Amino acid sequence: MTPIKILDTLACPLALANVDTDQLIPARFMKEPRSIGYGQFLLHDLRYDESGSPHPGFILNHPEAEQAQVLVARRNFGGGSSREAAVYALVDHGFRCVIAPSFGDIFSSNAVNNGLLPATLPEAEIERLLAHLGSEPGPVRVDLEECRVRAGTLDLEFEIAPSWRTKLLNGWDDIDMTRQHQPQIARFAADYARRHPWLETPPGDATIISRG
Amino acid sequence: MTMPTTLFDKVWDAHEIHRSESGESLLWIDRHFVHEGSFHAFNKLRERSLPVARADLTFGIADHYVPTLTRRLDDIDDAKVRGMIEQLTDNTREHGITLFGLNDPRQGIVHVLGPEQGLTQPGLLMVCGDSHTSTHGAFGSIAFGIGASEVAHVLATQTLWQSRPKQMRLTVEGTLAPGITAKDIALTWIARLGADGARGHAIEYAGSAIRGLSMEARLTLCNLSIEGGARCGMIAPDETSFAYVEGRPWAPEGERLEQAIRYWQTLKSDDGARFDRDITLDAAEIVPTVTWGVSPEEALPIDSCVPDPATQHDESKARQMRDSLDYMGLTPGQKLTDIAIDRIFIGSCTNARIEDLRAAAEVLQGRRSRVPGIVSPGSTQVKQQAEAEGLDAVFREAGLEWRESGCSMCVAMNGDLVPSGERCASTTNRNFKGRQGPGARTHLMSPAMVAAAAVAGHLADIREL
Ligand code: SF4
Numbered sequence: 001m002t003p004i005k006i007l008d009t010l011a012c013p014l015a016l017a018n019v020d021t022d023q024l025i026p027a028r029f030m031k032e033p034r035s036i037g038y039g040q041f042l043l044h045d046l047r048y049d050e051s052g053s054p055h056p057g058f059i060l061n062h063p064e065a066e067q068a069q070v071l072v073a074r075r076n077f078g079g080g081s082s083r084e085a086a087v088y089a090l091v092d093h094g095f096r097c098v099i100a101p102s103f104g105d106i107f108s109s110n111a112v113n114n115g116l117l118p119a120t121l122p123e124a125e126i127e128r129l130l131a132h133l134g135s136e137p138g139p140v141r142v143d144l145e146e147c148r149v150r151a152g153t154l155d156l157e158f159e160i161a162p163s164w165r166t167k168l169l170n171g172w173d174d175i176d177m178t179r180q181h182q183p184q185i186a187r188f189a190a191d192y193a194r195r196h197p198w199l200e201t202p203p204g205d206a207t208i209i210s211r212g
Numbered sequence: 213m214t215m216p217t218t219l220f221d222k223v224w225d226a227h228e229i230h231r232s233e234s235g236e237s238l239l240w241i242d243r244h245f246v247h248e249g250s251f252h253a254f255n256k257l258r259e260r261s262l263p264v265a266r267a268d269l270t271f272g273i274a275d276h277y278v279p280t281l282t283r284r285l286d287d288i289d290d291a292k293v294r295g296m297i298e299q300l301t302d303n304t305r306e307h308g309i310t311l312f313g314l315n316d317p318r319q320g321i322v323h324v325l326g327p328e329q330g331l332t333q334p335g336l337l338m339v340c341g342d343s344h345t346s347t348h349g350a351f352g353s354i355a356f357g358i359g360a361s362e363v364a365h366v367l368a369t370q371t372l373w374q375s376r377p378k379q380m381r382l383t384v385e386g387t388l389a390p391g392i393t394a395k396d397i398a399l400t401w402i403a404r405l406g407a408d409g410a411r412g413h414a415i416e417y418a419g420s421a422i423r424g425l426s427m428e429a430r431l432t433l434c435n436l437s438i439e440g441g442a443r444c445g446m447i448a449p450d451e452t453s454f455a456y457v458e459g460r461p462w463a464p465e466g467e468r469l470e471q472a473i474r475y476w477q478t479l480k481s482d483d484g485a486r487f488d489r490d491i492t493l494d495a496a497e498i499v500p501t502v503t504w505g506v507s508p509e510e511a512l513p514i515d516s517c518v519p520d521p522a523t524q525h526d527e528s529k530a531r532q533m534r535d536s537l538d539y540m541g542l543t544p545g546q547k548l549t550d551i552a553i554d555r556i557f558i559g560s561c562t563n564a565r566i567e568d569l570r571a572a573a574e575v576l577q578g579r580r581s582r583v584p585g586i587v588s589p590g591s592t593q594v595k596q597q598a599e600a601e602g603l604d605a606v607f608r609e610a611g612l613e614w615r616e617s618g619c620s621m622c623v624a625m626n627g628d629l630v631p632s633g634e635r636c637a638s639t640t641n642r643n644f645k646g647r648q649g650p651g652a653r654t655h656l657m658s659p660a661m662v663a664a665a666a667v668a669g670h671l672a673d674i675r676e677l
Contacts, residue, residue, distance in 0.1 A: 016535075022646060027624060079441060082342055104441065106343055109362065185238075199336075
């Protein structure tokens with residue numbers, strides 16, 4: 001994962017609340033392999049009309065949206081379905097950071113696992129940031145070491161869980177981290193099985209593996 | 213004396229392998245469910261040439277993409293949909309994982325199947341790449357949805373890093389009026405606290421009204437925890453839960469069961485245990501509730517009117533309301549019972565268990581639905597049970613389609629969808645924009661209320677039927 005320290009980039013204002021993961025990527029695109037790039041599906045049904053033509057007023061259709069690495073949105077961003085594809089869509093589009101007053105819990109951990117920073121700002125400060133950006137992408141600087149976002153004369157301190165900040169700053173991957181604990185996990189598993197013997201009960205019938 | 217401890221902390225502590233300096237816990241996972249959508253995680257494993265650590269604790273279920281008109285893979289027209297099911301078969305076979313596949317007699321929606329097979333038991337830590345995994349907390353387990361990277365992590369290590377959430381107790385005291393269901397309790401609290409009202413919290417549902425709920429109803433309530441933003445929801449196990457688990461394929465037997473029950477009986481919050489938040493509802497206040505907007509928080513008692521943004525002082529709320537009304541095609545001030553519907557759906561892991569089907573069939577008995585609709589049982593076993601009870605005939609005679617089990621129109625991934633612009637009364641869990649298909653308009657409610665809407669052709673009050 002690419003570490004994040006400072007993002008000097010453009011921010012896209014997405015002045016909507018409750019942008020759930022079903023909107024971030026509609027379910028019908030989730031059959032696609034990741035290799036085709038999920039960026040094209042991001043907010044698809046807000047971005048295009050039923051015939052597939054782009055809505056000219058929608059922020060992601062702004063010519064400069066392609067360069068933006070930061071998205072600013074209203075409360076409860078990424079609520080709903082646990083689909084990590086929502087994060088893939090953001091990341092494949094080029095976003096490295098979403099700033100909002102609150103996020104769906106599963107969305108935030110998915111984001112961090114893909115090097116996307118979910119930065120929290122109080123609702124009033126989000127409104128100031130949105131007002132500053134207006135209706136087009138505008139320059140921002142997100143500094144993860146200092147937990148600050150700067151845009152124009154605004155200089156705001158955002159929040160992120162310390163363990164997530166460390167992971168993002170270093171670009172760490174959980175599986176590698178966990179494998180260092182392997183002996184401890186093995187000891188725990190053996191002890192756990194001793195304490196919960198009833199969990200070993202296999203089912204009565206033998207046809208466990210079905211034909212699918 | 214030991215500190216009074218919550219149910220949640222007891223279960224969490226029993227699974228904590230290690231705690232990092234920054235306070236994250238490495239947790240042991242008892243049960244891991246994977247479905248068709250988990251292919252990203254299997255691909256990740258493949259990229260790194262990692263094996264599945266504990267195939268015996270991993271279970272594959274075909275539910276999200278399965279067709280409801282057939283159980284034959286070859287009959288699926290869409291090659292990509294077929295490919296999703298085949299991929300799950302291939303991945304589980306490659307790693308030696310038990311699979312409940314398309315034509316398995318035990319097939320069902322993961323959150324219906326888990327409890328039904330006795331895989332879900334009190335005191336476990338359970339995960340699945342699906343947000344409604346919170347359902348399994350109904351037995352006093354910690355159960356929550358995870359993303360694909362986490363699925364890969366669990367597959368590779370049978371563990372997961374998590375930071376301990378805050379805790380909220382939601383107490384419902386008193387007696388529910390006849391016809392009031394777990395769905396109404398859930399929509400009521402979510403409307404009150406908001407779709408992110410319980411964000412960052414694990415919920416324990418408590419109080420006499422909760423203890424009085426059947427296992428099916430508890431599953432519905434815990435299922436919807438995620439719609440209020442909670443990390444998970446749980447209910448202390450009791451005789452109702454023990455009786456449900458007993459005798460199921462994966463349940464312990466004999467002496468092992470006795471041993472298990474002795475442990476399960478310790479799984480409750482001690483008197484004086486501390487919660488970060490305490491919310492209390494009076495059961496008598498809860499009435500039949502429906503959603504009118506595009507978030508489960510946009511819910512109201514069925515006898516009220518569509519809200520008016522002009523009377524909303526908070527500008528951000530007014531804006532959200534206008535946007536929702538616009539998408540839903542509703543007029544402020546219109547009576548909810550005047551909203552005409554185009555179709556209905558009875559199904560999903562929220563409300564397609566046998567009790568739900570019985571409740572809907574009771575309303576539909578001897579009546580006709582004015583609109584088309586689909587009934588998709590939560591599992592193949594629920595389907596068989598319903599057929600044994602003759603419920604399928606009630607639905608068919610009412611003019612509804614009796615289908616096979618799967619996620620179906622809850623998420624429209626298998627092609628069962630609500631056409632754009634049409635309005636659907638649904639027993640599912642999400643009224644998000646486009647959830648049931650692009651442009652689809654969803655009203656969430658209990659199974660009996662959906663049946664009542666079918667008969668009336670518009671949203672209807674079950675109490676007046
Ligand atoms: S029925 Fe709906 S909510 Fe439940 S697992 Fe399937 S898609 Fe998810």
